[in-house]
Amino acid sequence: MIIIAEKINGSIPSVAKAIAERDADFIKNLAKAQSEAGVDFIDVCASVETAVEVETMKWLIELVQEVTDTSIAVDSPSANVCAEALKSCKRPGLVNSVSLEGDKTDIIFPVIADTKWECVALLCDDTGIPRSSEKRLEVFAGIMERAKGYNIDPSRLHIDPLVEMLCVSEDGINIIVDVMAKIKAQYPAIHLTGAASNISYNLPARKMVNQAFVVLAMNAGMDSVILDPLNRDMMGLIYATEALLGNDEYCIEYINAYRQGLFGTKK
Amino acid sequence: MIIIAEKINGSIPSVAKAIAERDADFIKNLAKAQSEAGVDFIDVCASVETAVEVETMKWLIELVQEVTDTSIAVDSPSANVCAEALKSCKRPGLVNSVSLEGDKTDIIFPVIADTKWECVALLCDDTGIPRSSEKRLEVFAGIMERAKGYNIDPSRLHIDPLVEMLCVSEDGINIIVDVMAKIKAQYPAIHLTGAASNISYNLPARKMVNQAFVVLAMNAGMDSVILDPLNRDMMGLIYATEALLGNDEYCIEYINAYRQGLFGTKK
Numbered sequence: 001m002i003i004i005a006e007k008i009n010g011s012i013p014s015v016a017k018a019i020a021e022r023d024a025d026f027i028k029n030l031a032k033a034q035s036e037a038g039v040d041f042i043d044v045c046a047s048v049e050t051a052v053e054v055e056t057m058k059w060l061i062e063l064v065q066e067v068t069d070t071s072i073a074v075d076s077p078s079a080n081v082c083a084e085a086l087k088s089c090k091r092p093g094l095v096n097s098v099s100l101e102g103d104k105t106d107i108i109f110p111v112i113a114d115t116k117w118e119c120v121a122l123l124c125d126d127t128g129i130p131r132s133s134e135k136r137l138e139v140f141a142g143i144m145e146r147a148k149g150y151n152i153d154p155s156r157l158h159i160d161p162l163v164e165m166l167c168v169s170e171d172g173i174n175i176i177v178d179v180m181a182k183i184k185a186q187y188p189a190i191h192l193t194g195a196a197s198n199i200s201y202n203l204p205a206r207k208m209v210n211q212a213f214v215v216l217a218m219n220a221g222m223d224s225v226i227l228d229p230l231n232r233d234m235m236g237l238i239y240a241t242e243a244l245l246g247n248d249e250y251c252i253e254y255i256n257a258y259r260q261g262l263f264g265t266k267k
Numbered sequence: 268m269i270i271i272a273e274k275i276n277g278s279i280p281s282v283a284k285a286i287a288e289r290d291a292d293f294i295k296n297l298a299k300a301q302s303e304a305g306v307d308f309i310d311v312c313a314s315v316e317t318a319v320e321v322e323t324m325k326w327l328i329e330l331v332q333e334v335t336d337t338s339i340a341v342d343s344p345s346a347n348v349c350a351e352a353l354k355s356c357k358r359p360g361l362v363n364s365v366s367l368e369g370d371k372t373d374i375i376f377p378v379i380a381d382t383k384w385e386c387v388a389l390l391c392d393d394t395g396i397p398r399s400s401e402k403r404l405e406v407f408a409g410i411m412e413r414a415k416g417y418n419i420d421p422s423r424l425h426i427d428p429l430v431e432m433l434c435v436s437e438d439g440i441n442i443i444v445d446v447m448a449k450i451k452a453q454y455p456a457i458h459l460t461g462a463a464s465n466i467s468y469n470l471p472a473r474k475m476v477n478q479a480f481v482v483l484a485m486n487a488g489m490d491s492v493i494l495d496p497l498n499r500d501m502m503g504l505i506y507a508t509e510a511l512l513g514n515d516e517y518c519i520e521y522i523n524a525y526r527q528g529l530f531g532t533k534k
Contacts, residue, residue, distance in 0.1 A: 208530060
């Protein structure tokens with residue numbers, strides 16, 4: 001499982017405060033703790049006003065790189081900010097994200113074309129998030145066509161089918177499972193990703209829904225996820241699910257992760 | 268999901284002590300607490316020496332019936348004890364269990380033939396637990412043939428495909444998922460059951476493995492489970508999974524269960 005650590009995000013109040021006060025230690029500690037949880041990417045999202053976003057992103061990225069070698073996920077709703085901020089990264093990371101909205105792919109894909117950068121692509125376009133499975137697969141086809149134009153291999157893409165709130169769903173996550181299965185059948189090397197917590201908006205005891213969702217999504221082919229890696233129960237469930245799905249013979253990785261203290265009762 | 272509450276079991280030290288001391292209040296409290304967790308059956312297993320097993324089972328069953336109307340799962344490795352103990356039950360419950368071992372079905376099936384009793388059937392025979400999917404399905408066919416002989420409808424059977432320890436598995440739970448899918452395809456009305464905790468023997472942080480297993484097993488068709496209903500996280504995950512699988516439109520049952528206090532932070 002590819003883990004994208006979500007905690008350095010200016011939409012979280014404590015992080016917004018640290019950014020406003022330029023509290024470097026707070027950011028560095030958050031980067032270090034997430035890196036020690038064995039993640040693949042540390043997401044960096046400033047969530048500040050446009051005029052200072054690039055500058056803030058660069059400040060955050062440099063702090064993260066001072067304390068860890070973990071690759072960075074450069075996260076902004078603006079493709080131009082992503083394109084600018086990724087220049088501060090010492091090594092290839094992940095652009096979070098493009099979609100078929102506006103000129104996002106036209107800005108990002110040429111920048112990462114001849115690099116090892118990976119990219120999250122959301123299955124939405126200028127009309128929003130398509131309701132049906134068919135329409136999402138059309139958006140997917142559009143993204144793949146553009147990626148092909150820039151020689152970006154499917155294995156560098158993390159497709160986020162965009163999970164909607166379970167509380168308004170009549171058939172659970174059936175649409176998402178269907179979309180994921182069809183994408184994986186077409187491109188076995190592609191990554192399928194998603195935020196672990198969007199599913200549970202407006203529901204009580206959200207962690208129950210988030211946890212069950214991640215287990216079921218992994219079963220449906222999701223191999224990349226955006227979450228809080230300091231959530232020990234979620235991490236334990238992910239390692240357990242890998243073993244149950246037959247991806248961890250004799251539970252060796254599960255047992256190692258436990259011994260490293262990534263989940264289970266804190267010692 | 269059909270929940271079979273497992274806590275009145277003489278193999279649990281505190282219960283063994285209560286049985287030895289004939290501590291009626293302890294047993295009644297356990298029955299009441301499990302019943303209030305909204306379970307479908309309360310399992311009763313004496314786990315005492317054979318000479319006093321029937322008498323002990325009857326004592327336990329009467330205590331449970333004093334405090335709740337929840338149906339009882341009469342649980343003993345001896346089919347004769349089950350056949351004798353079920354006479355003490357005020358209403359039809361669940362026999363736990365038969366298999367193709369010895370004369371178990373020959374003892375139990377005639378007793379429950381013209382009743383509303385349900386029955387757990389384990390997919391093993393005198394040679395033990397079959398390794399392959401094919402062999403387990405042969406045992407299943409044998410059980411169904413005998414059930415048919417007594418006119419026991421598939422909807423009264425809870426088939427337990429017998430989950431083995433994950434720590435010795437090379438391919439996770441693939442065999443079990445395969446067996447469950449084939450059984451459900453053949454008999455859509457049959458129940459698929461299992462103990463939530465056998466999967467995690469010899470592993471650390473067992474609850475992580477148990478929880479992920481139940482979610483994946485539900486996805487594969489398991490609709491009945493033997494567990495501790497006072498484990499609030501497990502109960503929350505089960506309600507969440509029902510909603511994610513599309514069995515709980517708009518999460519109405521999930522929200523109701525939360526409001527009843529069955530999971531989430533204790534109030």
